[in-house]
Amino acid sequence: MKISKLTILVITFIFLSLNSQAEIIFDDSYVMQRNLGGDGSYVANFGTTVAFKQPVATMPPALQEKHVTGDGLFEKNFSDDPTRLDYGLGPAYNNISCASCHIRDGRGSLPVINANNEWTKLGQNEAIFLRISVENYVSKTLYGEPTAVPGYSTQLFHLGSYHLRKNSPNTGQAEVWMKYEYSTFQYADGQSVKLKKPLFQIRNPYDLSTDESGQATSRLFKDDVRMGPRMTPPMIGLGLLEAIEQQDILALANRDLSAWGVHGRPNWVYDVEKQKNNFVNVYSMGRFGLKSNTPSVLHQSLGAFRGDMGVTNSFFPDESIAGTPLIENIFPTLKQGVNINDEDALNVVFYAQTLAVPSRRKEYLETDIVAGGKNFKNVGCANCHQPEFVTGKHSIEALSFQRIAPYTDLLLHDMGDGLADNRRDFQASGNDWRTRALWGIGLTKTINARGGFLHDGRAATIEEAILWHGGEAQMSRDKFASLPVDERTQIIKFINSL
Ligand code: HEC
């Protein structure tokens, strides 16, 4: 068979174009990039407690004002007293305002566990909660939407309005208690790091009864119930993540990283906006939430109003405990109608989309930091923590076409049994988590000294967070752990410079 020059050209072209789609090429220039959030980054030489509270700098004044209006509602404490103007909270909830979990727009505070590591009850203003569902039930959809625990929902509300539980004022569906399990990681060079992981216990569930054998029982205690802890993440740069083109995320998923054992996948999740606009297919790519289980800042934020606080809105009009026996206790005082109007709700969404990413601080070009940045890629961290994107078009112009460095591929990865919550969430398995963005991470403790790393806040330091990496990240973690101590320190310094 004779192959013409033209055929070869065509084949070469097809090969090259397929290849360029399948491989996201980036050089080492990310190591030197200072303004991780593009032109609208908040530029400062030093970190401060307000570094996460800044609006995207490049927005026009009218939008800056809208941002400030949204901020007021993000910080507003809602009340569960139906005679008050700020009514809306509850009847079951996890906290009273967005800002009391997202402290200074950063992470939430970890519960304080005493020195004897005794079981401690989650009280008011707790920023950690449990997502719950039953396994082995036929999911409502092909997409694997979690199935609510009968009599409960898909989130466990540990707080409640005064009258919700006759004999336990202010308790929600159940009490949640927490303590830690400790372990030690040993490097080959003899150094060791103490690790901790939270354990949870459910007490006093509202449906507690005694079975035939005299055992205390509740639907929550059955074997098919799965519980996954979620610790409040920071709020910066979320609109920019929304502006990343879907095809760029899919291209990252299509890379062949099998030599590293890495196989990122998008989540496909229920989208309340598509539902509201009567789409036939109401699923979108997941980007937000620690398992990428929501598609947009709007869906996540308005879901949080209803779920985390019990503040109903036109997107999520039903009380979070609607259809469960518990709500009957509160019916006499429950006010009809949604608790927050669209204008207010959408201002909060706008606020959540337009928090700037702080620039790296003045030391970002120090020799150690630059060396650590290069090694970050060599040991495979960048296979998931993708540094570079150029955003596409977003309805908020300041977010469009920005060169950003979020350090996430927004994909799900199996992170091993050590991090697993064993609870499915749409396409995410019990081992899967979305790669965390690393921008701003070096300011975590400056913003909130009680904040922690990873999905349940278990890691007190960047080093602990890295050492928990398993599953698809095992090879990368092992390469990190086998580096000499000064090179490990450089990588940690680099991450703290972000
Ligand atoms: C009880 C604590 C709590 C409250 C109150 C709360 N959040 Fe959150 N927030 C969380 C947790 C935990 C997550 C991660 C959820 C998950 O992974 O399923 C989260 C995630 C988010 C995200 C996605 C962040 C990301 O990186 O994917 C946004 C946006 C958000 N919250 C906005 C809000 C807004 C707006 C409010 C107020 C209406 C609010 N939150 C109230 C705890 C809280």
Ligand code: HEC
């Ligand atoms: C296979 C993908 C993958 C690789 C490789 C990987 N990570 Fe991660 N990383 C993740 C995921 C997923 C999480 C979130 C886990 C969780 O929430 O429990 C995470 C979380 C983190 C966190 C905590 C972030 C936070 O906000 O709490 C740090 C720090 C981190 N990674 C650093 C690294 C470093 C350094 C390396 C290289 C040694 C690395 N990662 C390699 C996927 C990866």
